[in-house]
Amino acid sequence: MSSAEPAGGIQVRNLRFSYGERPVLAGVDLSVRPGEIVGLLGPNGSGKSTLVKVLSGVLRPYEGSATLAGRELKDMATRDVARTLAVVPQEPVFGFSFNALEVVLMGRHPHLAGLAFESESDIAKARTALQRCGALEFAHRPVLELSAGERQRVVAARALAQEPDFLLLDEPSSFMDIRHQVELYDLIRDQSDNEATGVMAVLHDLNIAAEYCDRIYLLKEGRILASGPTAEVFTYANLKATFDTDVYVDVNALTGRMLVVPLSQRRKPR
Amino acid sequence: MRTARKPLTAAGLLWGVVILTAVLACSILAGLSTGGGEGGLRELLFPAAGDGDGTRQILLQVRLPRVLLAALIGGALTVAGAVFQALLRNPLADPFVLGVSGGASIGSVLAVLAGIGGTGAGMAFGLDGRMLFAFLGALGALILIEKIATVDGSMSVYTLLLTGAIFNAFSGALIYFLQSIASLEQLHDIVFSLMGHVPSTGFGTVAVLAIGILAAVLYLFLQARDYNAMTLGEEGATQLGVDVERVKRRTFVLGSLLTGLAVSVAGLVGFIGLVVPHMLRLVLGPDHRMLIPCSFLGGASFLVLADLLARTVILPGELPVGVITALVGGPFFLYLLRTRRTGHEFR
Amino acid sequence: MRPALILLAILSAACSNNLQEQKPDPVSPKDGLRLVVVSPSAAEMLAELGMLERIVGIGDFVSRPPGLNRLPRVGPYNAPNIEKVLDLRADILVTVRSEAARASNARLRDLGVEVLELDTSHWEGTRQALRTLGDRLDLGESAGEILASLDEAMTTIRQRAEGSPSPKVLFVVGRDPLYVAGPGSHIDAMIQTAGGTNIAADSDSPYQLVSLETMLQRLPEVIIDTSDNGPDALRGRLPGPWDTWDFLPAVRENRVFWIDPDLLVIPGIRLPAMTERMGRLIHPEIFGDPVEADFEPSPEPGPTETTIEDSP
Structure with a gap:
C-alpha cells in the first residue's frame, strides 16, 4: 500500500508530537489520497484533534514526516498550507458582528495578497459555498446570532470557499441534527468525488463513518491500531480494542455497509 | 430585519475614509475656532496686518499644535484599542482598561524620576525620554497581562478585565510609591504628567508624534485583513494562512508604541479606545480594513472635540481632558459590559 | 481570633495608660x-x-x-x-x-x-x-x-505701592500645563499688596489649571515663574522659554523673572519680606531693583556634620 501511493496526497510517516513532556502522537503512519474520504476514529484523548492541528500547521514542530501534495509540511509557509488544506473545526470561534457571508469570504484569505479586497469572483465563490451548505438564507445574519448547527454549516462553507486540495474535518457534525449531518456528508462526498478533494474526517459516529468513509484509521494513545477499508477494520476485536467497549457489528442489509451498535456495559458479555 | 451589509470593497473603504476625514476636518476647524485666546477661524484664515497683541501667534503656536496633538493622541489610542480588541476578540479591550496605559504611566514616571523626561526648560524639544520609557512600560504591561490572563491557551474576558483592573491598581500603587520617594519638584512633574491633559507643545513634538503614530497606524492597517481572520481565533486564523505569532508580535509592539507615545505626552486619557471603535463598528461593520483607518480619524475627531470642551468650559480655567473622556467612557463601558454579556463575543 | 483579642487588649491598655498620663491638663x-x-x-x-x-x-x-x-x-x-x-x-x-x-x-x-x-x-x-x-x-x-x-511692614509696602499704575502680573506655579495662583491664595494677596494685578484673579480656585491662550491674550507685563526647580533651574531676569511669545510686554520689556519657589511660594512669617521682594519685581521704581538674593536663596550653612572616622 505504501510504495504505490501517488505523491499527490497527504503522506504521514512516523509522525510524533508531544505537548511538552507528554507525547500525544507516538509515530503515526497515514495517507489520504485525492478523491477519497478517510475516517479517523478513536477514543477521547487518542490524539485525533492533535493530528488535525499538526497537519493544518497549527502545532509545530513535529518529528517524522508529513507531506502535502509532495511538499514537506515543515517547509511550507502557513499561507501555502492554507491554500492547500482547509479545516472544519470542532468548535469554531467568532468575534464581533461579522455576518455569515463575510466569514465565508475569509476563506479566500490565503488566496488574496496584502490588503486586497475580495473580487466579484471571490464573492461568487463564497455564495456558491453557502448555497451548497444550505446556509445562503442566513448569509447576511451575524454569525454570533446563529445556532450552533447553522454556524457549523457556515464554517463548512468557509472551508469550501478556500478551494483546498484537502479537507480536514474535526467532528464537524457535533451540533447538527441528523438531516443536516446527512446533507453535510453528502456534500463532502460530492466534493470528494467531483473535485478529487482528499478528505480526512475525525468522527465519533461509527455508522456515519461506515456510510461515508473509503478507509478507516483507528487511533489509540497516539498510535494507529488498525487501518484499511471500512469493512476490514470494523471488526468486533478492533473496535473493542480501540474503544474498550462492547459493540455489535453487522452488515447493513439495506446498504451493504457495516453497522455498529454500542452495547451497554451492564449487559453480560457473550 | 436589518439591511444586508455588502462585503467591503475598495470604493466602500474610500467612502468611509472620505467621510471620516471630513468629520475630522470639521472637528479640527471647530477646535481652532475658539479657545482661551480671542482669535478664531477668521483671524487664522484672513490675517490682519500686524499682530501687536499676539492673537494670531497664540492661534498658530498654542491652539493649532494642541488641536493637532489632540488629533494624533486620540487617533493613536483608538487604533490601539481597535487592534487590541481584534487580537483579544473582545470589544472591552481598551489600552486604559487593559492596564497598558498604567504600564506606560509607570514608564513615564520613571523617566521623570531619572531626570530624562523634564518638563523643565526643554519645552521646545520634540523628543523626550518619557516617550521611550512609556513605550517600554506599555509593552511590558501588555506582555505581562497577556501571560497572566491566558489560561490553557485561551483568554477569558473576565480574567482579562480582572487582570487589567488589578494591574491598574498595582501600577497606581507603584506610582504612589514613586511619588512618595520623589522630590517635591519631581512630584509636581509626575502629577501633571499623569493628569490626562493635552499639552501645547512645539511643532517639533507634533512632528515626532505624527511620524511615529502615522507609521504605526499604517503598519497596523497593512495587516487589517489578518485581524479579520484573527476573529476566528488563533487556530482558525492559522488555518487561513495567517502568521498569528507575527501579527500578535507586531500588534503588541505597535499598539504599545501608540499607547506609550500618547501617554508620554498627554498622560492618562481613558476609554477613548473603547468608545470610538464600538461606535464605528455599529455604523461601518466590523471589517478591520475599514475599522483601523476610520478609528484613527474618528478617535482623532473625538479627542479634538473633547479637548475643545476641556479647554473652554471653565475659562480662564481648564479641565483635564481625561476627565471628559472618562465621564463619557466610564458609563459606556458599563453599558457594554451589561448588554454584551449574553453574546458569545466574550468566550 | 484569640491572639487578635489579646493584642487588642494590650493595645487598649496602652492607650488608656497614655490617656491617664497625658490627658488631665495641657x-x-x-x-x-x-x-x-x-x-x-x-x-x-x-x-x-x-x-x-x-x-x-x-x-x-x-x-x-x-x-x-x-x-x-x-x-x-x-x-x-x-x-x-x-x-x-x-x-x-x-x-x-x-x-x-x-x-x-x-x-x-x-x-x-x-x-x-x-x-x-x-x-x-x-x-x-x-x-x-x-x-x-x-x-x-x-x-x-x-x-x-509685620502688620506695619505690610502696611508700609501697601502704602508705597499705592497710586502707581498696576502692572498685569502672571504668577506661574507650573508651566506645562499652565498652573497659576488664583484668588484666595497668599500669592494673589501679595501681588495686590505690592501694587500689581493678578491676571488669573478671575479663576475659580487658589491654585488653578488655566488656559495658556487666555493668559497670553491678557498680555502680562510681569511674569514671575517659579515652575523650574530641578538642578540647573533657570534663575534671574531672563525670558527663558517665554521668549516664544515675543509679543508679550513682559518679554519685550525684559520683565520675566525665574525664581526659586521657596522665596515666594511658601507662606508664613516671611510674607512681608516676600511681598517686598514681589514689589521689587513689579515696581522696581518704588522698591528698588531686584537683587540676586531675590531669585535664589543665598547658600545657607548646612547642618554641621561631624564625620566619624575610624580610630584605631
Missing part, C-alpha cells in the same frame, strides 16, 4: 514642652518666638531655619507617622490644617498629644496662627509685637 510651657512641627510656616514662627530649643522633631517639608535639619523627621503634614510622634514624647504637634490629616490628628489627640492646626495658606490665617502659638506658649506679648511689626 502641659504648661514652663515644664519643658516638647514640640513636633510639621508646618513649615509654624517652624519659622517658632524660631521667631525663640522656641527653637523646644522643637524635638520636624515634618518632611520643614527646611527653615536650617538648624532644624538635624532633627528627626516624622513624615509629611498630611500623613504624620503617629508612632514617631509618640516616640519623640511630643506634647504638641504643630501642623497645617489638612483634610487628609484629620484621622491621624484625631488619633494623636486620643493618644494624648495636643494638636495645633494652623491655616497659614493666607495672610489673615498666618496672623491668627502667630497669635495662637503665642497664646499657647505663654508668649502672647512677643507674638503681639512681632505681629505689629
Whole structure:
C-alpha cells in the first residue's frame, strides 16, 4: 500500500508530537489520497484533534514526516498550507458582528495578497459555498446570532470557499441534527468525488463513518491500531480494542455497509 | 430585519475614509475656532496686518499644535484599542482598561524620576525620554497581562478585565510609591504628567508624534485583513494562512508604541479606545480594513472635540481632558459590559 | 481570633495608660514642652518666638531655619507617622490644617498629644496662627509685637505701592500645563499688596489649571515663574522659554523673572519680606531693583556634620 501511493496526497510517516513532556502522537503512519474520504476514529484523548492541528500547521514542530501534495509540511509557509488544506473545526470561534457571508469570504484569505479586497469572483465563490451548505438564507445574519448547527454549516462553507486540495474535518457534525449531518456528508462526498478533494474526517459516529468513509484509521494513545477499508477494520476485536467497549457489528442489509451498535456495559458479555 | 451589509470593497473603504476625514476636518476647524485666546477661524484664515497683541501667534503656536496633538493622541489610542480588541476578540479591550496605559504611566514616571523626561526648560524639544520609557512600560504591561490572563491557551474576558483592573491598581500603587520617594519638584512633574491633559507643545513634538503614530497606524492597517481572520481565533486564523505569532508580535509592539507615545505626552486619557471603535463598528461593520483607518480619524475627531470642551468650559480655567473622556467612557463601558454579556463575543 | 483579642487588649491598655498620663491638663510651657512641627510656616514662627530649643522633631517639608535639619523627621503634614510622634514624647504637634490629616490628628489627640492646626495658606490665617502659638506658649506679648511689626511692614509696602499704575502680573506655579495662583491664595494677596494685578484673579480656585491662550491674550507685563526647580533651574531676569511669545510686554520689556519657589511660594512669617521682594519685581521704581538674593536663596550653612572616622 505504501510504495504505490501517488505523491499527490497527504503522506504521514512516523509522525510524533508531544505537548511538552507528554507525547500525544507516538509515530503515526497515514495517507489520504485525492478523491477519497478517510475516517479517523478513536477514543477521547487518542490524539485525533492533535493530528488535525499538526497537519493544518497549527502545532509545530513535529518529528517524522508529513507531506502535502509532495511538499514537506515543515517547509511550507502557513499561507501555502492554507491554500492547500482547509479545516472544519470542532468548535469554531467568532468575534464581533461579522455576518455569515463575510466569514465565508475569509476563506479566500490565503488566496488574496496584502490588503486586497475580495473580487466579484471571490464573492461568487463564497455564495456558491453557502448555497451548497444550505446556509445562503442566513448569509447576511451575524454569525454570533446563529445556532450552533447553522454556524457549523457556515464554517463548512468557509472551508469550501478556500478551494483546498484537502479537507480536514474535526467532528464537524457535533451540533447538527441528523438531516443536516446527512446533507453535510453528502456534500463532502460530492466534493470528494467531483473535485478529487482528499478528505480526512475525525468522527465519533461509527455508522456515519461506515456510510461515508473509503478507509478507516483507528487511533489509540497516539498510535494507529488498525487501518484499511471500512469493512476490514470494523471488526468486533478492533473496535473493542480501540474503544474498550462492547459493540455489535453487522452488515447493513439495506446498504451493504457495516453497522455498529454500542452495547451497554451492564449487559453480560457473550 | 436589518439591511444586508455588502462585503467591503475598495470604493466602500474610500467612502468611509472620505467621510471620516471630513468629520475630522470639521472637528479640527471647530477646535481652532475658539479657545482661551480671542482669535478664531477668521483671524487664522484672513490675517490682519500686524499682530501687536499676539492673537494670531497664540492661534498658530498654542491652539493649532494642541488641536493637532489632540488629533494624533486620540487617533493613536483608538487604533490601539481597535487592534487590541481584534487580537483579544473582545470589544472591552481598551489600552486604559487593559492596564497598558498604567504600564506606560509607570514608564513615564520613571523617566521623570531619572531626570530624562523634564518638563523643565526643554519645552521646545520634540523628543523626550518619557516617550521611550512609556513605550517600554506599555509593552511590558501588555506582555505581562497577556501571560497572566491566558489560561490553557485561551483568554477569558473576565480574567482579562480582572487582570487589567488589578494591574491598574498595582501600577497606581507603584506610582504612589514613586511619588512618595520623589522630590517635591519631581512630584509636581509626575502629577501633571499623569493628569490626562493635552499639552501645547512645539511643532517639533507634533512632528515626532505624527511620524511615529502615522507609521504605526499604517503598519497596523497593512495587516487589517489578518485581524479579520484573527476573529476566528488563533487556530482558525492559522488555518487561513495567517502568521498569528507575527501579527500578535507586531500588534503588541505597535499598539504599545501608540499607547506609550500618547501617554508620554498627554498622560492618562481613558476609554477613548473603547468608545470610538464600538461606535464605528455599529455604523461601518466590523471589517478591520475599514475599522483601523476610520478609528484613527474618528478617535482623532473625538479627542479634538473633547479637548475643545476641556479647554473652554471653565475659562480662564481648564479641565483635564481625561476627565471628559472618562465621564463619557466610564458609563459606556458599563453599558457594554451589561448588554454584551449574553453574546458569545466574550468566550 | 484569640491572639487578635489579646493584642487588642494590650493595645487598649496602652492607650488608656497614655490617656491617664497625658490627658488631665495641657502641659504648661514652663515644664519643658516638647514640640513636633510639621508646618513649615509654624517652624519659622517658632524660631521667631525663640522656641527653637523646644522643637524635638520636624515634618518632611520643614527646611527653615536650617538648624532644624538635624532633627528627626516624622513624615509629611498630611500623613504624620503617629508612632514617631509618640516616640519623640511630643506634647504638641504643630501642623497645617489638612483634610487628609484629620484621622491621624484625631488619633494623636486620643493618644494624648495636643494638636495645633494652623491655616497659614493666607495672610489673615498666618496672623491668627502667630497669635495662637503665642497664646499657647505663654508668649502672647512677643507674638503681639512681632505681629505689629509685620502688620506695619505690610502696611508700609501697601502704602508705597499705592497710586502707581498696576502692572498685569502672571504668577506661574507650573508651566506645562499652565498652573497659576488664583484668588484666595497668599500669592494673589501679595501681588495686590505690592501694587500689581493678578491676571488669573478671575479663576475659580487658589491654585488653578488655566488656559495658556487666555493668559497670553491678557498680555502680562510681569511674569514671575517659579515652575523650574530641578538642578540647573533657570534663575534671574531672563525670558527663558517665554521668549516664544515675543509679543508679550513682559518679554519685550525684559520683565520675566525665574525664581526659586521657596522665596515666594511658601507662606508664613516671611510674607512681608516676600511681598517686598514681589514689589521689587513689579515696581522696581518704588522698591528698588531686584537683587540676586531675590531669585535664589543665598547658600545657607548646612547642618554641621561631624564625620566619624575610624580610630584605631
